Amino acid sequence: MNKETPSSLSDTERATLLEQLENLIAQTYNVEKEYIALRGAYDRLQSLIGEIIEALPNALWVLNEDGSIFLQNSETKGLEKLLTQLPPDDKESEINLKGRHYLVKSRKREGKQIISATDITEQKRKERLASMGQMAAHLAHEIRNPIGSITLLLSTLSKRVTPQNRPIVDEIKSALFRVERIIKTTLLYSKGVEPRFRPFALQSLETECVRAIENYRYTKPIRFTFDFQEATVTADPDLLALVLQNLLYNAIDAIEEDENDEGSVTLTARLENGTVWFEIEDSGVAFGDPQHLFEAFHTTKTKGHGLGLVLSRQIIEAHRGHIVVKTKPKLIRFMIPYDKLNF
Numbered sequence: 001m002n003k004e005t006p007s008s009l010s011d012t013e014r015a016t017l018l019e020q021l022e023n024l025i026a027q028t029y030n031v032e033k034e035y036i037a038l039r040g041a042y043d044r045l046q047s048l049i050g051e052i053i054e055a056l057p058n059a060l061w062v063l064n065e066d067g068s069i070f071l072q073n074s075e076t077k078g079l080e081k082l083l084t085q086l087p088p089d090d091k092e093s094e095i096n097l098k099g100r101h102y103l104v105k106s107r108k109r110e111g112k113q114i115i116s117a118t119d120i121t122e123q124k125r126k127e128r129l130a131s132m133g134q135m136a137a138h139l140a141h142e143i144r145n146p147i148g149s150i151t152l153l154l155s156t157l158s159k160r161v162t163p164q165n166r167p168i169v170d171e172i173k174s175a176l177f178r179v180e181r182i183i184k185t186t187l188l189y190s191k192g193v194e195p196r197f198r199p200f201a202l203q204s205l206e207t208e209c210v211r212a213i214e215n216y217r218y219t220k221p222i223r224f225t226f227d228f229q230e231a232t233v234t235a236d237p238d239l240l241a242l243v244l245q246n247l248l249y250n251a252i253d254a255i256e257e258d259e260n261d262e263g264s265v266t267l268t269a270r271l272e273n274g275t276v277w278f279e280i281e282d283s284g285v286a287f288g289d290p291q292h293l294f295e296a297f298h299t300t301k302t303k304g305h306g307l308g309l310v311l312s313r314q315i316i317e318a319h320r321g322h323i324v325v326k327t328k329p330k331l332i333r334f335m336i337p338y339d340k341l342n343f
Contacts, residue, residue, distance in 0.1 A: 143179070151176055199234050202271075224267075231338075240336075242315065282331075
């Protein structure tokens with residue numbers, strides 16, 4: 001084979017060789033640039049995938065064939081025990097862990113096992129509450145008829161009762177009033193709140209509050225203060241009376257549970273900037289966990305059935321209002337628009 005050195009090449013051949021070398025170097029630089037660009041695109045894609053996985057609301061694992069973790073997001077923190085209770089391949093199941101419910105799905109793809117765990121605790125709670133609401137509504141319907149008969153009989157008995165037996169009849173009346181209130185609250189909660197707006201005197205609600213107290217039994221001396229501004233508003237007076245009744249009874253029960261020998265309840269209603277503000281303050285025990293205060297069927301009281309505050313909030317929201325709970329001082333405040341033009 002004949003080999004030529006650069007010194008033996010002609011000027012033309014030498015120029016051609018240099019041009020080829022320059023082209024080769026240029027191509028090498030281009031390949032390097034393309035590699036850098038491709039590597040950058042790959043890194044950005046990896047980062048995007050990581051951000052997408054991290055943004056998922058459910059926990060996600062990707063496992064290697066040996067069970068080691070290939071990829072996971074931060075939602076998996078504290079849920080490692082779920083990996084020991086995995087469903088069979090390509091299946092899903094509900095797993096209870098630390099008092100919470102998770103829907104766990106498992107899939108195998110290209111040598112990797114993809115596992116997702118979605119917290120369905122709130123969904124299960126809503127399903128349970130819906131079931132309880134349906135059952136409570138059915139029971140309320142069944143109880144309503146015999147309660148109506150007892151009320152009629154008691155009305156007849158009241159006309160004939162002797163003075164010494166009057167306290168017994170009054171106690172029965174109070175118990176019936178409470179049962180009727182529970183039935184009304186349960187049925188309203190189950191079918192939904194639909195206000196019937198009409199103009200009425202705001203102070204008429206004060207009369208309803210006094211009547212509600214007269215039909216409620218308590219053992220301690222309680223000082224009630226009502227301060228309702230004179231005004232005509234447009235709302236549903238029956239539903240608002242139910243809200244105030246529930247709040248009053250909660251206040252009375254809180255005072256009964258308090259260690260003091262007496263208590264006080266103050267209820268005010270004031271008009272301000274197109275809204276009417278109601279505020280009730282009492283000297284009883286503090287509120288329980290605020291997170292559960294408006295949870296259906298959740299109550300810490302011996303007298304409660306867990307729907308009073310829930311229904312009260314529904315009524316207020318149906319009036320396009322809102323309710324606020326404060327702990328220091330202990331009070332509940334809610335507002336509703338009172339002008340019919342707002343509806």
